[in-house]
Amino acid sequence: MTGPALPVTVIGGYLGAGKTTLVNHLLRSSGLRLAVMVNEFGALPIDRDLIEAEDEALISISGGCVCCEYGDDMVSALMKITEMAPGLDHILLESSGVAIPGSIMASLLFLDGLRGDGVVVMADAAGIRETAANSYLTDTIQRQLDDADIVVLNKADLVAPEDLAATRTWLRDHVPGTRIVEAEHGKVSPQVLLGAIPLPRQGHKVTGHADALFQSRVLHPAEPVDAIVLARGLAEGDLGLVRAKGYVPKPGGGMSLIQVVGSRWTVEDAGDSHAPGIVCIGLKATFDPAQLERLGQLDPV
Amino acid sequence: MTITIYETRKTITMSPARPEATHVAVRDGRILGAGTLEELERWGDYTLDTTFADKVLMPGFVEGHAHSSAGSVWDGSYLGWFDRADPDGTVWAGLKDVDAVVARLTTFAEANPDEPLVIGWGLDPIYMDNVRVTRADLDRACADRPIVIMHASGHIMNMNTKGLKIAGLLKPGVNHPGIPLGSDGMPIGELRSPEVMGPAGAKVGFDRGKAIEGSTEGLRSYGRLCVRAGVTTATDLARSLTDESVTQALAITGEADFPICLVPFRIMLGMSPEDLVNFTAGIKKRSTERCDLGRIKVVADGSIQGFTARLLWPGYQNGAPNGLWYVAPEQMAEIFERALDAGVLVHTHTNGNEATQLAVETLEAALKKVPSRDHRFTLQHCQLATPAQFRKMARLGMCANLFSNHHFYWGDEHYALTVGPERAERMNACRTALDSGVAMAIHSDAPVTPLGPLFTAWAAVNRITASGRTLGEGEKISVDEALRAITLGAAYTLKMDHQIGSIEAGKRADFAVLEEDPYAVAPDALKDVQVWGTVQGGRVFAAAEI
Incomplete structure (x- = not known):
């Protein structure tokens, strides 16, 4: 493998936290050629209007992006995707709702040419405290948050300000020190999440940050x-x-x-x-x- | 419309009206009746077959939880501690030290010079004082091709130096809890945890799909293993079935000499709950006499010895963190509700009692939304279920298929390490299940443990571990209860008890042909009862000729 390692961002978080919404936002706004790996196609993970073509193994997305499912053999799927879709800028690996994202990052150890860039864990502002209070899920949610490099506190617009503040405090108590970014509809700056930063090498125009x-x-x-x-x-x-x-x-x-x-x-x-x-x-x-x-x-x- | 009447030393029917008979009459692959020759003669012209005149017939055994990979796994080299018979009936002696392992691997590698990968399976160093098998050991067997060895538990993999090199792991500075290092700072060759074994295996070309699910060709050797064990109906739990692989399975099971009825379950992975249930309901219509389709397997948690099972308080005795969920509660609920609505049977793997609790509560809620009188949703393994959980399962109409073989192989480990004495003694609590009114089967999970319902029954009756400890005197069941569990009990959990599981007029002519009467031998000799072969759908299969 020549050239710089291809970055992989794991997107974790419980069901309904907004992982798919975030992925679609990044497909629309990053300007990067992304490969999206989902656990299973199931309900279609990509917004219809972005899809150019679909077959059993691969969904082609506008802007040179692709989406495929990895099922229970993620490493093989990762090895395949770099062959099927050359010229990628970044891989987004959407984990299942109960997966521990750190385990997924550990798998990348075996893949030459790929680099674990970071773990983004989505937290549903309207639901995470309730989900974490479910005794079946308490430790799973905590382990997911523990593995996060960035927590996206999503759906911030769906809760009252005092509830949002309480969830913010709750998160800080549960993952002290972890960067928490608030978002509505999964809209987080791709520059922040993916490091789609206007470096000279990438030749992107320096535009500064629209995000307030x-x-x-x-x-x-x-x-x-x-x-x-x-x-x-x-x-x-x-x-x-x-x-x-x-x-x-x-x-x-x-x-x-x-x-x-x-x-x-x-x-x-x-x-x-x-x-x-x-x-x-x-x-x-x-x-x-x-x-x-x-x-x-x-x-x- | 020829009628065959089999003369037997004794026929055990599992039917209360007529528990024993001397003769069984068969027509068109089905049972006309069991009784005396005189009673059966009135069906008309017949051929008297005396092949079984000195044999004991039982209903064909039903293996309610095994994998067809129990057949294909023999494409690799068996390296286990215990003697084990392959599909040809050759018994491979258990290996008692690392030198023996190396010797067998050497022979295997030399005998298969064109295989790019040398595969071994069943290694279990816990019986060798937990000796660590290293890449240097394996290099002695074969250094120029990668070696991959799966341990019996399924939770550890070994590689030789060549394998590690190809996997990209032969380098200093590897920092991962699943990759122990030697004194030279390089990986020693042992790989633990799925997140390490999966990727490393993939890099050397180890076909995990085949290892877990078996291959199409492996179905044939699976069938032969079944004949040797007296099994006439066997599950394949579970497969990522597609229309294409169903077509392949139908072709192979449709071959004239395919000796069992295969019951493949569709695993939950890779499909949304809606697609999963619709697909499974759809393939049900393609069922044949020898391939019975249309059931789903959900996997809720991991394994106890791998510390990935979900346990209720107080958790693992060594303080290991709680295990992993492989399905989210909401997904389980959606699958249950849709399956109940579509009349599709779901079996759920739960090893830990927290997983059992979730499945029980989820089904209770689903049944309120979709009332179903005879659903027979079954918990597979269900190893640590509490008495309260069994009582609740009974009230909800749930079945249990308990892993009675497990405590022979790993009971000592559970006693000493994972859950401690009290919970180890109530693992696979057959007595409690039956006393609570839970419909119960027992299983082998082959290839995890050997396919052999008489051994499985022996394990439930005697509860003896490999070290000779009786693990849970109070959970023993009788020989009759155990033999019921491997016939009608398992048939019931599959919703096939109207077709198989007993020798009664109208049922499929499925028999296990035994050399001795299992009721007449000492209970601790149950496993030693020899199997002559089977009759499946009226077709005779002698183990010696299969």
Whole structure:
């Protein structure tokens, strides 16, 4: 496999939390070539108007995207999808409602050319507390949330403000430290969830963020840094970042690619031909650029 | 319209009106009656067949929970601790140390030089003081092709160095609880947990589908295993049936010498509840005398020894976190309701008692919405069910198919490690089930344990573990109750008790042909009663010639 590893985002969460809605939103808005892997076709997982063609194994979606089901053999399905649909930018792996997403990420260990990007767990603002109170499901919901790099608190518009506040508090108690993003109808910035960040390599036009929830900056460390120390600082510190991605020069020459999703981070070697700079995205409510400025020069996106 | 009257040493009918007979008359593959020759002669011209004159006939045994992969698994090399007979009747001696395992694998690999992958199965190091089989051990058997070995429990896989290399795991720095490392920092060759075994197996070309579901060709060897065990009706629990695979199954089971009635269940996976129920109801119409279709298997949780079964408080004795759900409660409810409405039978795998509780409560709610008088929804394994759960199951009309073989093989492990003495002793509580009024069957889950209803019955009667411990004196059942469970009991859970399960006028001419009377031998010798073969639908199958 040549070229950079293909990122895989696991989308978890209980039945009805809005996983499918999120997937369709990302298909419409990300501008990326996505492969959507669903546990089973069952009820059609893709909005009709997005479907270009359907056969037993694969649904073709506008924008060069595809959808397939993985049943009980996810690894084979993942190996196949990269052959069937070359040129993908990102894989979305929608887990079943009772699956533990961390187990799914663990499977990626075996797949050369794929990289676990992050776990996004959907939480239904109108239902998660009740679901978690069901004794059959309490530990399953907790384990799903534990595995999340980003929790999307979905359907925020369907509950009264005081209920939303209570659910927010409940979530913070159950997964302290995990980044929580609120959303309506699964509408979360693809830049935040998928790191569809306008890096020079991808040639996307830099458009800034339409989403009023977030703000972003580009960080330029003053001189070559230890990328691992920097990545860890971005992920595990209390900067309030949800997502960061970009290249930094290595002390001995060459560059490193840093990726941060919530508190998960990865660093990999990259060639020289990248523009340095790390795009950092945080929730307006928690992201304080002044804190980030201590790590280097900050530019607006 | 030829009539055959079989003369027997004794015929055990499982029919209260006439529990024993000397002769059985058969016409068109069905039973005309059981009685004396004089009584049966009045049906008209007949041929007296004395093949069974010194044999004992019972209703053909019904295996209510096994997998046709019990046949195809023999395409690999058997590496288990216990002696085991293959579909040809060859008994493979149990292997008592790693050298013996390596020796058998070496022979197997040399005998199959064109197989790209060397497959072994049934390894069980818990009987070898939990010795760890390493990739270096396996490299001695074969180093130039990958080796994949599945353990008897199904929860551990071993690979040789070549296999690990192909799986992409032969590297330092692998950090996963399911991949133990050796002193050199490299994986030792043992892989645990489905999320590791599945992907690693796929990378080396190990066909998990075949390993779990069996192959079409494997159906034939499954049939031969059944003949040797006296089984005339066997489930295949479960398959990802499609219209195409149903067509294949119908073709093979339709072959003139296919010796059993196969009962394949459609597994819940890969379909929405609505599609699942509609599909299963649809294929029911394609049923034949030898392939009885139209049932669903739901899997609620995992296994107790794999710590993936869902347990009620106080959970696992070693403090392991509770197990995993393989179906969401809402999905189970939707499948139950739709299936009740469509008249489709559902069997649900529940190992842990929390899974049992969920299935019971879900069915209770579904029955309020879709009242059904004779649904016979069955819990498969149902190993840890509590007395209260059995009472509730009885009131709801649920059946249980208990895994009585399990405590022979893993009872000591459960006693010592997973759930502790008290709950280990009430596992597969046949006595409580029957006393509570639950319609009950017992099963082998072959290939997990060997297909052999007389062994299964022996296990329920004696409750002896591999180490010789009696596990739960109070849950023993009588020989008669156990033999009923492997005939009419299992037939009832399949809604086939009007066709099979006893020797009575009008039923299918399905017999287990035994060398001895199982009622006459000592209860602890039940498993040693020899099977001559079977009669299925009036066709005679001698084990020695199959």
